Amino acid sequence: MSRVLMKGNEVIAEAALKAGCRYFFGYPITPQSGIPEYMSVHLPERGGCFLQAESELAAINMVMGCAASGKQVMTSSSGPGISLMSEGFSFLAACEVPAVIVDVMRGGPGLGSLLSTQGDYFQVTCGGGHGDYHLIVLAPATLQEAVNMIQSAWDLAFRYRNPVMVLADAFMAQTMESVEIPERKADLGDVSIWALGKRPERTGKRSVLKSICLNASQMEKLNSRLQAKYRIMQKEAAAETVEMGNARLAIAAFGTPGRISKTAVIKLRDKGYRVGLIRPKTLYPFPVQAFSELPDSVRYILSVEMNSGQMVRDIRAVAGKGVQVNHMGHAGCTIPSSGEIASRCMEILDEMGGAEQ
Helix, strand or coil: CCCEEEEHHHHHHHHHHHCCCCEEEECCCCCCCHHHHHHHHHHHHCCCEEEECCCHHHHHHHHHHHHHCCCCEEEEECCHHHHHHHHHHHHHHHHCCCEEEEEEECCCCCCCCCCCCCCCHHHHHCCCCCCCCCCEEECCCCHHHHHHHHHHHHHHHHHHCCEEEEEEEHHHHHCEEEECCCCCCCCCCCHHHCCCCCCHHHCCCCCCCCCCCCCHHHHHHHHHHHHHHHHHHHHHCCEEEECCCCCCEEEECCHHHHHHHHHHHHHHHHCCCCEEEEEECEEECCCHHHHHCCCCCCCEEEEEECCCCCCHHHHHHHCCCCCEEEEEECCCCCCCCHHHHHHHHHHHHHHCCCCCC
16 A cells, blocks of 8 residues: 555545545634545545535534434534534434544634644543533544544444544644555444434334433433443553553653653663653543553653643542652643653652662
């Protein structure tokens, strides 16, 4: 398979097309506008439907209608647009229909900045909308990994009949890299069992997809079913670990900082510092095992994030006793360098007794 040099937004869109996505509803907002722009040109060429909605709120409801019929549908947005879509995420989860959403994070809160950040962590891992529900959240660190995650997102969405979020950032969206984008048919299962418009396949039985529950027992039944599904989803948790065997300090980082931190770990190991990396690939379900079953040598976890330290809470909840967890990073859209990360790790390890101890 040949490699192509493409910008991140275009990579995401092309990967979706080659995975069978034929429906996209969205609204332009920087820094994700390259995705709908690419889709507007190439979806009609492949017999698909692209529609620019009048708002993000309209777009997510169009996604809801299309997804309810069992089609592969996607939308994307950034920052304030994701906030507007959050009510729709709750409806998608409650009605148990599959869809893929791409969040290209930008600075916030408010209108914020157009630059890279990871400030949406709480929003996407906690659902974002109202009620007891979760999205599956995938966090690629490179454009090639973004290809793989976008193309597997529909497998997960249809397997669990649940919306899947792919979390990128402005840096990733604008970066150009050489990638391989294969044709990949998603596993949609038997949509005739549940999707609207499939009445003949169900021998005339009517399909109803709804989220309204007018009495307590109905609401309890729905939430019990959803929570049981989320417990099963835990098996999808994934993380990459690097040089963790005898590490005294573990860097925890996802997305772009995860990629940069990997370089920092290589530099530190060359200098004799016992540093490793845990890079969550799924933010929900959170890779609990990677943090709860640390080597006995690990005494410190440094969570490197482009925010005020939102992942720290989740790490502290599952890390072993006696392991200190702290944050390093910037909340103002500054991307930490590998040198900056390495310097902070050396300071911590020197305070703990030096590189070799």
